[in-house]
């Protein structure tokens with residue numbers, strides 16, 4: 001066995017780097033990262049811009065986590081948005097706020113966030129070892145003793161913080177190892193499933209509209225005609241279906257209900273208008289340009305990639321003059337503009353999800369310390385715990401806050417153990 005280390009952190013993502021830097025304030029810390037670089041996933045976040053947190057008020061912020069918000073209350077009370085902004089400011093990463101309270105680095109570069117975190121950890125004295133994949137925890141009954149690497153080497157530790165992330169985007173290094181480590185320590189796991197994942201839509205229409213981004217639209221997720229969830233925002237058509245922030249946000253309930261009834265998305269392209277208002281607008285438009293063809297009128301109403309799809313769905317011959325369009329045909333067009341249905345056929349695989357839902361069951365973790373309730377000296381932080389939120393910077397804030405708490409608690413624990421001896 002190598003020389004005993006006080007705290008070993010597994011995983012060099014946002015949660016692990018924050019935890020390591022905090023723990024290093026009071027103990028020697030070794031951070032083990034399986035990849036050749038720190039923060040590989042972090043560097044991809046926010047389309048390479050890193051939406052690192054959100055300025056939503058605390059209650060609103062927690063609501064974005066659904067039921068798991070309650071568990072995070074303490075971590076957020078200890079290290080929340082203002083603390084994170086000051087933390088990055090202090091590291092030379094000023095931030096800017098965008099629509100919806102989303103916070104980004106002013107440089108618009110996720111690498112700056114990752115590099116600043118790595119600098120922070122190293123400046124705190126954290127020893128970082130890359131290309132080190134932890135395969136097993138070393139346990140003595142209910143006491144953690146260290147970790148074993150996949151090459152068989154063993155590293156002793158008094159406290160171990162598992163911050164290995166989820167199981168999506170596995171090429172970034174987060175391929176679900178932490179779940180196995182937690183299970184080895186006797187922890188229960190909430191079923192792993194994709195969250196914030198694009199949806200597959202039945203039929204050829206998405207392919208015809210591929211690349212089309214719709215902004216400021218409303219989407220309702222419907223099961224057998226009943227609304228399950230709704231939201232406003234931006235969506236994108238892809239070759240298999242739909243993606244974009246609005247769809248990712250609705251994907252949680254979609255994943256849950258797929259295969260349990262007729263699941264549809266109802267898109268409202270004119271959410272600011274009532275049905276009667278829109279109908280009056282369409283009637284005026286058809287009268288004003290009565291000699292133009294229905295198809296050319298649609299071009300004025302819709303993005304180019306939707307024109308033919310909508311024309312086919314109305315059943316109106318594309319060459320029909322506007323002034324011959326009947327009231328029933330106009331009503332069909334109005335309905336399509338405000339209730340454009342897409343049949344949800346499935347979701348993309350976990351590997352393509354932005355976040356993994358499920359994970360280390362929060363019932364077995366003390367939220368005040370992010371400590372295992374089953375094994376002394378064992379801590380968890382970040383996405384591998386069963387907490388997940390919408391897009392908007394919430395997931396990264398959770399990783400930073402739980403990392404902060406786990407790091408501080410681990411150092412308190414090793415200091416207590418030392419004075420006891």
Ligand SMILES: Cc1cc2nc3c(=O)[nH]c(=O)nc-3n(C[C@H](O)[C@H](O)[C@H](O)COP(=O)(O)OP(=O)(O)OC[C@H]3O[C@@H](n4cnc5c(N)ncnc54)[C@H](O)[C@@H]3O)c2cc1C
Pocket residue numbers: 010011012013014015016032033034035038039040041042044045046047050051052053132133134135163164165166168169172173174175176177178353354355381382383384392393394395396397399
């Ligand atoms: C494309 C994309 C965009 C995203 N954009 C945003 C966004 O803008 N805002 C937001 O809030 N969230 C975003 N997220 C989610 C966010 O990236 C994650 O929630 C966050 O990275 C989780 O942090 P973490 O530290 O828990 O895990 P990770 O960032 O996954 O880090 C875990 C680390 O542990 C390492 N590791 C794993 N197993 C082992 C092992 N056995 N031994 C050693 N090391 C190991 C991994 O290599 C990895 O470096 C995005 C996710 C994706 C995929």
